[in-house]
Each structure stands twice: as structure tokens, then as C-alpha cells.
Amino acid sequence: MMKKELGLFLLLAVISAITGAINPAFLSFVNLLNMANLIGLFGVFALGEGLVIITGGIDLSLGSMFALLGVVFIDLLTTYQVPWPFALLLVLLGGLGLGGIQGFLITRLKMQPFIVTLCGLLIYRGAARYYTSDSTRGFGYGDEASTLSNIASGNVAGIPNTFIFLIVLALILGVLLHRSVYGRWLYAVGKNEEAARFSGINTNLVIATAYVISGVLAGVSTVMFVFYTNSVSPSSFGNFYELYAIAAAVLGGCSLRGGEGSILGIVLGTALLQVLQNLVNILGIPNSLNFAVMGTVILIGVLADQQLQARRRRKAALAGLARTAPKKDSTILQNAASRGAALPTTTGDQA
């Protein structure tokens, strides 16, 4: 389980070292802090996406959710002058609501996650553009939410708050996923929904909750991105971001078939993606190759992981065979013994 994360970490370290050796600017304090900020921004919703992917589903609507919640958030603060704690709460509730609706459609009405969230992607984006008449929303010169802005885009001892938030969130979700009953259920449902249901797990609720968590985290990310860019252009804000999240989760060991992945893996996956983006800039690779580099690394990463897993499974199967092989001899003995025992009344001793 931890091997995958260790491998990813080593890959991250090697790439960073090489890039740093070629251009020391990569390892400069400013650049590292900048990357940490981006990792924080992109990691939060990647974690939500990861939970959804572990259920065997997918959430394609995140980027559009950012746009819709973003324009609403700015409007609440500027046009309606809503105090920031309420605006924040409303945006989180909005994310929760959208996630809840998607979860409901997927679990109760048995629609495919890909379709539900693809329609979400289209609808939220359209709604955001219609709501703003396609015009960019931003903060005026007033300080509508300076406190929140300071929290979202500030830093503690130089470390960006977004990054700190990601670490705290990862710890909480790590406990949820790897230590709690819910986490166990999530893996079980992702691997074999039927067996989970036969074990009395409310599989619908478990799956829907993953979409709700993803929605809430999308709300949090919205606020962080709004204060990162200070304005929201409804047609481009958050475009493709769901794909970054899916890429990070897959790179971090999540399988789109469900039931696999870890919080640490997703965080490392996010970090690796941001390092790759940064590396393209720092090494002077044409910016247009950005996506191509990312795609290539994910492709190679997943391929390597699959090969390693196949090898591990072969080994495990061989070990299992070795265990059962000598059993063949002992079954006969056992069989004779238990048949002898089955005839007289030997019932109490098993109790």
C-alpha cells in the first residue's frame, strides 16, 4: 500500500532534483512558495475528486462549479454586501447542495456518474455565464472581505495558507479514509458494491456522501481561487480544473475502477502535476507543450504502476498456490478425520 506512495515521492524528488540541477531557480525560495500555494489550491478539490473516484465514480463538474459558485460569491460580497462569513457559508452550502443533487441522481435514480457530472459541467457553466451576462466579476476598490481575503491568500511564516489548509485537510481526510468506518465502507463499496450491500452497508449513502464531500471541497476551492485571481470570468474560470483533479488522483494511485487510492497519494499526485507545470516554465520548454508533458508523465506513471501491480499479483497468486498445494494432502487426512467425527455426536466443542 505504501509502496506506491513511496515510488511517487521518489519520482517527485528525482524530477525536482534534476530540474533544480539544470536551473537552480527552480529550488529558489520564491518558486517553492509559489508552487506550495498552487499545490494547496489544486490539492483541496483533488482530494474530493479522489474520494469520488474511490467509489468507482467520477466528478467532471468541478471546474464549472467553481465558476458558478465564484460569481455568486463575488456578487454576494459586492452587490449584496453580505458579511463574509455568511457568503462563505452560502458558497459551502451551494457546493454541498450541488454535490448532493449529483449524488442523489447517481445513487437513487441510478444514472451514470459520467453523464450526471458531465451535464453538471455544462449546466453550471451555462448558469454562471447567464447570471453574469458573460461579464467578468471582480472586487471593487472597497475591502468587502479583507479578513477572508487575508486568510485565503495570506501566509504564516511565509508558508501560504492554502498549503497549510491542504495539509490540515489531508490529515482530516486521511483519518476519515484510512482509519474510520466510513473510509472502510468507501473502499468496500468501490471494490464490490454488491458484497458491501450484502454486508448491510448502505451503499447509496456511502457513495452520495463522497459526492457531497467533493461538492463542499469545491466550495472551499472556489473561495481560495477567487482570492487568488481576485476576479471571476465565468467562461474561463476553472476551465479543465476537474481534469487536473482526475489526473492528480490517478497519478496518486486511484483506479477509475474504484476501490483504490490514498490521501497521501493524491496530495503527491497534485504536487507532481504542479512541479511538472513549473518545470515547463523554468526549463524554457515552450508553454504550449504544457499539457503534452503532463499527459506523457501520467501515461508512463500509470503504465509503470500497472506493470508493477501485475507482477505483485502474480507473486501473490504463486504464494497462494504454494499455501494451498500441501493442503491437498492434508485434506484427505482431514476428510477422513472429520467424516469419522461427523457420525457420532460431536457438536458441543465448536461452540
Place this chain on the structure above:
Amino acid sequence: MAETLLELSGISKTYPGVRALDDVNLNVCRGEVLGLIGENGAGKSTLMRVLAGVIEPSAGVIRIGGNEHTRMTVTEATQCGIAFVHQELNLFENLDVAANVFIGREKLAGGPLKLVDNAVMRARVMPLLQRLGADFTPNTLVDNLSIAERQMVEIAKALSIDARVIIMDEPTSSLTISETERLLEVIADLKAHGISVIYISHRLGEIMSCADRVVVLRDGRTVGELARDELSHAAMIRLMIGRDLKALYTPPACAPQPGGCDIAGVVTSAFPDRQVNLSVRRGEILGLAGLVGAGRTSLARAVFGVDALLAGEIRIDNAPVGIGSPRDAIRQGIYLVPEDRKKSGLVLELPIRENVTLASLLDHARMWLVNGTAERKIAKDQARRLSIKAPSVDIEAVTLSGGNQQKVVLGKWLSMQPRVMFFDEPTRGIDVGAKSEIYALMRSLADQGVAIVMISSDMEEVIGVSDRVAVMHEGSVSGVLERDQFSEYNVLRLAVGQALEIQEAAAS
């Protein structure tokens, strides 16, 4: 009367540890309807799969049309004019009738693109459908057809390859009475055209009405043959039974206690027009016998809350319990050891430990956080109690043998407090040693006051392990046998829907 069209001689098929077919001889004449009967697992389906080229026999010769084959391939079987109308229909629901009939040998139009020529295929299929008296057209989507109509498509497919022998495996298991009659008419028509039919069915009445000759299989051997004028229910059943059963029975430590589980007027979606009434006392093992598809698994699924209960009531210790999901059932202490343990019983990729505690995890948690120590202890206890053979409880269930996997499923339930347990084919695909361990375990559970229902198609198991046997036929309970009435003959009579021995005494 007529020339022999097809002859199987000395066909054997052995799997490691199992002899599925043992020196089977069978011949089919031209234009004959041959009834093939036998209990569950007697080897009928295996034999037919040999004939259709799906399974390679270990020994024996297939003679057809003057040629000898030691084995067939699917293509050869088709070329020899053997067609199969499957029990589970093998049709592509998303394609139309004509496309299904010509699947794999599509008629192509000329021209460089070699496109599929739908018009030609439809024109070819039309007369076949007319001949079968079907009232749908070749361009109907199979998805829109009823089961009976789909069967007609299968038969049309057989006719389209100029089949000389059509094998029908339980063709009427999901047909209504009028549809069955229609099928029997079609069979008579096929016969009149010189086409032979091998008709496999558990429904002896249908066999009586359509077969010219009946061959009976038992334990993979041909045990008898009845000519048309020798056919009677009693004669057929007498040939189907007659295995010597090993004594497996362990009597209960004390008499069954009052209370237990009552299933009253339960209707499942598999048989919406049948009611099931069944009682199982605490301390008792109730065997639930019946032919495959008699509604036993549907009953267990409905009681366990997996499928909806259309009507009826379930009472535990005389108190009605509402069950809408497996969660409700588990809360009431009703557990199911499912038929397909890999699909429904286990999460194969999770370790033994997590599988054992999957259903009871909240009990081993504080504030929703899993108590790892408690969990490991429970799993280890179960592994020891059930003697699960594994180096540790942390290895994945997928690496275990069938018997040990089943024990993990049992461990999941035994770590909780069972009141009523359903075992659905608990020893299928499990070696003999593990089997007797599971029987001993069921008995010890019963002695602790658990009411046990054991669904089994293995006659030896049903008669050898149960305290009472309830037999299901076509969705309802056709009779309950006490131990002194136990016999393969009685179980089988009830399973095919016949009444018990009063008539039998008169007949013999």
C-alpha cells in the same frame, strides 16, 4: 423406425476430482424427439455442451452423418447441423431479429465496402418466422420481444443453419402455459420436417407429451431408457434416483425450540403469482430443496432484503419484522451466506480481517474510528474457530481456496449474533474436507439456538444434513418432509410438482 442420425458412444468427461460424464451412450434418430432427464448435476448440460463443441470430452466418440469425431469444435458442430437453444437465451438484445439469426455469418453486399446487407438477411429470416408462426417481423429489436418470442428467434437461427438436431435445454422454464403449448406445437412441426430435437426438461409432464423416447442420466451415467409406451412419472423418477447416499447426519443436541423464523405469504418478484409459507424453528436445520430455478434463491434474497418483498410477512420469534434492505435484516439477526461468494459474499481484494468485520465494523469502532486491535482480535478468533488456512488475517481473500473463502464469509456472520441464517449452496465448489467442517459448524450453530435454512441442490447434502426438508416447485413450497419421510424419491417427486407417496403407493 428411422436411421440413426447422431450417436455418442463412451463419452466421458473428468475434471480434477470429479467425473462429470462416465461412459455415456446416446443415439438420436432422424425426426425423433428425445427426452433427456436427470437430477441437478446429473450431467445433462455437460453432455450437451460436449455435443455443441463447447467442452472437449476426455474419452469417447461422436458419430454424426457417417463421420467420427473424438471432439467437436463449435464450428464443426454447427456444420454438422447441431443447434443449441440455450437455457439462458444467447441473444443480442440491442440488435434486431435478422441480425441475431445471422450473427457471425452476416450477409454482405457487394462493392468495395462490403457492408452488411440487411435487406437480404431480413428477406431470408421472414419465411422462417412464418414457418414458426411468429407474429413479429425480422426487423424487430430483440429487446422488445418476450422470452417465448426470443426462443422462436433461437429456433429460427437453428433452422437458418439447416440444423438436423436442435438441443433445447429447459426451454420452458420461463414460459407461460400457453407459450409452452405453442412451443410443443413447434416441436411437433420440426419433427414432421425430419428435424430431431433433444429436449432437456425437469417438467416430466412436457416430456410425457412430446418425447418419443427418454434417456435418463444419473451421476454422469446413462442409467436407463424408456420407450414412448413405457413413459410414466413414476418410471422416470425411479430411474433418476437411486444413488447410495453417505450418512452425514448428526442429530441435534436437543429438540428444536419454539420460536424461529416464519415466512408467511411471501411473494417474490421472481414468481409474482406464488406465495411462500415456510417455518424454521430455532435449533433446527431446514433443508430447502428443489430444482434449479424453483425460487429458492429469490426467497432467500427477499427475506434478506436484497430484493423487494412484494407481499407477505416475516416473523422472528412470533414478532413481525420489517425488512427493506440487508441492513434491516442484519439488524434482526437474519444473515445470508450467498450462493456466489466471490460476487456477493466477499470483497476479494480486501484482507481477511476487513472482510470478517465488514458487516459489524461499527461495533468495533469508537466515534466512527476503527479500533484496529479489536478488529484484529475478532478476525483472528474467527480464523482460529473456523480453521481458516492462511498465514495471517492480513492477506487478501482472493488468494484463498474456495473452502477458505467460504469460511471467511461465515466468519463475518459468526462474529455477530445470528438468529436466522440462510446458507445458499454453502458447499458448492468446496473440497470434501471443508464441506464436513461446514456441516459441523451449521449443526453447532443450530445447537446454540440459531434457525438454519440450507438451500442445496446436492441431494446427498439435503438428505444427510437437514432435520426437515422443505421442497420448492415453481415458486412455492410443494411439501415438507420429516426425517422418516426422507428419500431421494420423495424430494424429487415434490421438486417436479407431484404429490407425495399416497398416489405412489397406488401406482406401484
